[in-house]
Amino acid sequence: xxxxPQGAESTAQPQEASPxxxxxALWISHLKSLATFPTVSIAVVIVLLxxxxxxGRSRMGALQQELAKQLADTRALxxxxxxxxxxxxxxxxxxxxxxxxxxSRVSExxxxxxxxxxxxxxxxxxxxERVLAExxxxxxxxxxxxxxxxxxxxxxxxxxxxxxxxxxxxxxxFTALRRAISRDIERLKSAxxxxxxGMSVRLDAIAHRVDEMPLAMYQRPVxxxxxxxxxKEGAFVRVAREAWREIKxxxxxxxxxxxxxxxxxPSQQFFLRENLRMRLLxxxxxxxxxxxxxxxxxxxxxxxxxxxxxxxxxxxxxxxLDALKQLAEMEVKIDLPTTLDSLEAVRNQKLVRERGLx
Numbered sequence: 001x002x003x004x005p006q007g008a009e010s011t012a013q014p015q016e017a018s019p020x021x022x023x024x025a026l027w028i029s030h031l032k033s034l035a036t037f038p039t040v041s042i043a044v045v046i047v048l049l050x051x052x053x054x055x056g057r058s059r060m061g062a063l064q065q066e067l068a069k070q071l072a073d074t075r076a077l078x079x080x081x082x083x084x085x086x087x088x089x090x091x092x093x094x095x096x097x098x099x100x101x102x103x104s105r106v107s108e109x110x111x112x113x114x115x116x117x118x119x120x121x122x123x124x125x126x127x128x129e130r131v132l133a134e135x136x137x138x139x140x141x142x143x144x145x146x147x148x149x150x151x152x153x154x155x156x157x158x159x160x161x162x163x164x165x166x167x168x169x170x171x172x173x174f175t176a177l178r179r180a181i182s183r184d185i186e187r188l189k190s191a192x193x194x195x196x197x198g199m200s201v202r203l204d205a206i207a208h209r210v211d212e213m214p215l216a217m218y219q220r221p222v223x224x225x226x227x228x229x230x231x232k233e234g235a236f237v238r239v240a241r242e243a244w245r246e247i248k249x250x251x252x253x254x255x256x257x258x259x260x261x262x263x264x265x266p267s268q269q270f271f272l273r274e275n276l277r278m279r280l281l282x283x284x285x286x287x288x289x290x291x292x293x294x295x296x297x298x299x300x301x302x303x304x305x306x307x308x309x310x311x312x313x314x315x316x317x318x319x320x321l322d323a324l325k326q327l328a329e330m331e332v333k334i335d336l337p338t339t340l341d342s343l344e345a346v347r348n349q350k351l352v353r354e355r356g357l358x
Contacts, residue, residue, distance in 0.1 A: 131169045132350050135177070138162045139343040146340070152188055159185050159342065173349075180345040199327055200284050206302075206320045207280040210273050213320070214311045217263050262309065276305050283327075292333040299328045 119133060142158025145151040163181045166174045264272060283298035303324045310317045 128169070128171060128173070129350075129353065131165060131171075131174070132346060132353070135162045135165055136343070136346050136350065138165070139181075139340055139346060143340045143343050146188075152191060155340070156185065156188050159188070159340070162342070177342065177345050177349060180342040184340050184342045194330075194332060196287060199287055199330065199332075202323050202327060203280050203284045203287070206323060207277045209316045209320060210277050210280075213306075213317050214314050215264065215269060216309055216311045218311070264309070272305070272309055276302060279305070287332060290333050292331075295332050296328055299324050303328070 119137075138158050138161050142155040142162075145154035145158070159181050163178060163185070166178050166181070279298050279302045283295050283302065286292075286294035286298060303321060306312070306317055306321055306324070312318060312321065
């Protein structure tokens, strides 16, 4: 049975592949592009995130370096600040000390200014009060020299100046005061006098001669002073005499009645001379301070060193020993009057005048 050609044609038509339409192809390509967009987007996001992370990391590293640098600078500034604070505290202490000294000086200056003002007021009252004030100041200076330095000469000069000032005033009311000044002058003139300046000069001269003094370790034996042989002498006798002299020079016998002289190295010699000079300087300081015990101890130590280490036959050494012996026997500390009766008298007279004026 023959198939129907129309039926066959109809059955064959659906089996044929119909070509796609243009609109459908466009939608298919659009769908494919949409399918690849998330992947690209994700890749782009990942790339952006990576770039952001790398940039943040680089910035974080730079920030860490900058922070470390700032921390180091801050630490250095802190150390410098601490040092500056220590210096500032030290400077503040020094400044406080100086300010304290200046304040004390200012107070002293104010006290002196007040004293001078009061003195000027007293001097401006009348002639007699002015004379009494001048005499009091002169006697006060003399009393200070006598009490603090034991300077009799300065005290006598002050007393004589005060007596001359009262003499020029030519007033009978100063008679009692002039009598007190005369008694003080006689009392000071009768006091023993110590030539401190002369003794100090002698010690200074010995100290200057220390380098010129030879040491005992360099002294030579006494030369043989054998008389020369007679002119008329046989040759055999002369030869025998010369031979005997040579034999005797091989052996020398000496009587040692002093301790053996110590041997000193060059450095010890230098320090010996310097210590001797320092000992003499210490004796000079004790002399000016009227410390008799220290003065005698220093002088005796210098004597012992000269006798032990230096050649006593030398002229400088012998002169220095004699001078030190004389200085050791001198009186340094003497009982001197420490007050002036005339100063008390002038103060009493001023007090009486002030009460009378009141």
